[in-house]
Amino acid sequence: MAAPWRVDGVSPGSGVRSGARAYPMRRTMFVLAVLGALICGGYLAVREAVRWAVAHPGPALGVGAVVLPLLVVVAVVAVRGMPRLRELRRAARAGKAEAEAEVAAMAATAPVAQAAPVVEVEAADAAPWRVEDFLALDADGFEQAIARLCERDGCRDVQVVGGAGDLGADVLATASDGRRLIIQCKRYGETNKVGSQDVQRFGGTCFTVHEAEVAAVVTTSTFTEPAADYAATCGIRCFDGERLVAWANGDGATPWG
Structure with a gap:
């Protein structure tokens, strides 16, 4: 109780x-x-x-x-x-x-918190995934979808921890090779790019607070050039909408691969 x-x-x-x-x-x-x-x-x-x-x-x-x-x-x-x-x-x-x-x-x-819906994502689905399919999910559903993709591709101990006070971490997992994986999910529209400040905030916590061995930002949109430059400097992996769709359909690399 x-x-x-x-x-x-x-x-x-x-x-x-x-x-x-x-x-x-x-x-x-x-x-x-x-x-x-x-x-x-x-x-x-x-x-x-x-x-x-x-x-x-x-x-x-x-x-x-x-x-x-x-x-x-x-x-x-x-x-x-x-x-x-x-x-x-x-x-x-x-x-x-x-x-x-x-x-x-x-x-x-305050409303009683409801459990986030379980989102099934399989590469063998009849219709391939598109960016629009991820945008049709709400923020919690998008985080759940990323977590299910991680589980599908061999990650263990997958947790969805996004929300107030998450300090930038939305999905925690252990990759198939044993590395600690921290993912931040950005469900943005096509015209709303992930900016440098978004990546900097994540960069300030993913390694020092969450002790990530692999840190990635996964978005349905794209990254600004300063954001991509900062991520490359800090070792943060950027997964835009195109790479996300390829990953979901089994045609591309995983964020930790």
Whole structure:
């Protein structure tokens, strides 16, 4: 059974806010300790200042003429700043409450995730695959199709992991020769080419984060020249729509071949 959704350590419907009680108690104890230290320190400082002033009345008058105006200025600034400080605190509390309410609303209305459809891709299909066939799939279906192609051609441990927070990896697999394969899927229309920024983002994670031994970007479209140049420099393999169709129909190389 999935763990209940939590915000600030509170489980909805539990009626328990132990974390919320513990935090104000610790904060109160800390504030009291600081106030006690300030009062004791202030008392000792004033007592020693009075003793010194009695013993040295001349220098005490000079110091007092300088220190007292500064204390007055500091007090005035502090008093004037208090309303602004209270205003900022109220705004901060209101912003936090609004953010928590938004998170709660999103969690309450979030649809239940549905399993991605299984897409069958076989080279022996009656009709050969075309780019339009891949474009007819949604983003999840396209990732599933690439995963099925990997399985068909001998990959093991194939996983579809695309989605929020995937750090560029859509399909993970182990190639038939044992190398770790990371594929990013780009289901783009003909006029929407995979650009240099797309490949750079993938290049920043595929080797360092996902520890790829083979990294490939597979798209239904094409790559811009800067994207292809960057991929060649980093060792990322580019599979455009034409190469994808050849792979699906068994007429071309695999991304890891």
